[in-house]
Amino acid sequence: MMMDLPLVVGVDGSDGSLPAIDWAVDEAARHGLPLRLVHGSLWERYENLTPKAGPGRPAAQVMADHIVASAAERAGRRNPDVKVSTDVHLADAADALLHEGNNATALITGSRGRGALRGLLLGSVGLAVSARAHCPVIVVRGDPAGLAGTHERILLGAGEPDTTEEAARFAFREAEARGCVLDVVRTWRRPAYRTTGPDTLAETPGRDHAEEAGTELDALVRDAVADHPGVRVRRATVEGPAREVLVHRSAAADLVIVGARRRQGHFGLQFGRVAHTLLHHAQCPVAVVPQRV
Numbered sequence: 001m002m003m004d005l006p007l008v009v010g011v012d013g014s015d016g017s018l019p020a021i022d023w024a025v026d027e028a029a030r031h032g033l034p035l036r037l038v039h040g041s042l043w044e045r046y047e048n049l050t051p052k053a054g055p056g057r058p059a060a061q062v063m064a065d066h067i068v069a070s071a072a073e074r075a076g077r078r079n080p081d082v083k084v085s086t087d088v089h090l091a092d093a094a095d096a097l098l099h100e101g102n103n104a105t106a107l108i109t110g111s112r113g114r115g116a117l118r119g120l121l122l123g124s125v126g127l128a129v130s131a132r133a134h135c136p137v138i139v140v141r142g143d144p145a146g147l148a149g150t151h152e153r154i155l156l157g158a159g160e161p162d163t164t165e166e167a168a169r170f171a172f173r174e175a176e177a178r179g180c181v182l183d184v185v186r187t188w189r190r191p192a193y194r195t196t197g198p199d200t201l202a203e204t205p206g207r208d209h210a211e212e213a214g215t216e217l218d219a220l221v222r223d224a225v226a227d228h229p230g231v232r233v234r235r236a237t238v239e240g241p242a243r244e245v246l247v248h249r250s251a252a253a254d255l256v257i258v259g260a261r262r263r264q265g266h267f268g269l270q271f272g273r274v275a276h277t278l279l280h281h282a283q284c285p286v287a288v289v290p291q292r293v
Contacts, residue, residue, distance in 0.1 A: 008038055008107050010038055010093060010109045011039050011067055011071040012125075017109075023147060024075075025075050027108070029079050030177050033105055035082050036084075037071045037084065037085070038096055038100050040089045040092055041061075072086050094129055097109070106137065107136070131288075136170055137288045138287045138288075143284070147284070150254070152180040152181065153180055154181070154253060154254060157185055157242060157258040158186040163259035165223075166259060167257050168221050170289045172228040176228050181232045181234060182231055185237075185238060186214070186216060186217040186220070187239070188213035188238075209239075217237060242274045246258070247283075251284075255287055256278055256282050258274055259288075260272070260289065
């Protein structure tokens with residue numbers, strides 16, 4: 001974690017944001033970081049359309065202030081030793097968080113918000129922030145055991161080098177702060193055939209691919225292992241689609257971490273199918289850690 005920069009939590013007054021606040025308070029205490037509670041509101045746009053709640057105060061502004069105040073009160077009850085600040089941005093919720101992410105250790109959101117499409121597995125704000133932020137984004141979701149951190153296990157999906165380096169550093173720091181085991185998983189797929197000569201095909205031994213995956217996994221985490229020698233690491237190479245393997249293993253983890261590429265000048269959603277699947281289906285909180293390309 002980058003010291004002194006806060007953990008920033010998006011709050012909107014919904015039930016889905018409450019677990020995110022609690023999780024973020026615990027995370028801030030774990031790393032000795034301040035906590036910043038942020039609400040994005042466009043109340044100023046509708047100032048002339050909403051009733052006044054008092055002299056010069058539209059009802060929507062009062063609601064926005066109430067949301068962050070209530071969130072701060074909840075955070076203080078959770079852990080009074082965590083330093084908490086609040087802010088209301090006159091902006092769309094996703095834009096507010098992306099702006100805050102420029103000076104944050106990480107952004108934290110709930111899995112669902114207040115919008116009309118609350119039945120979706122992941123709200124639009126969480127999806128947009130996870131795919132565009134230039135700092136780590138943690139979407140707080142999952143079953144009670146995963147949210148409570150009772151598994152004492154962190155899961156890192158080891159992808160390609162251009163997406164995994166920053167994610168590995170993040171995962172090792174997290175495991176070190178928690179004093180827990182770090183499971184590092186690299187998946188592999190065996191092609192049905194390989195070329196052995198002109199117009200000749202042969203079956204590909206699975207052992208070769210498993211060994212290659214193991215070698216790649218070791219290379220991906222070598223520097224992080226050297227920097228955090230006290231972290232207990234369990235390496236695994238598994239045959240199968242990465243997204244399915246990681247979703248399955250998330251049931252026994254307190255946090256699953258994957259990397260994502262961030263290309264300069266590219267404004268679309270920037271993460272792969274693995275991260276997208278985990279954000280919708282993981283059974284514990286999900287951290288998407290960007291690496292610029």
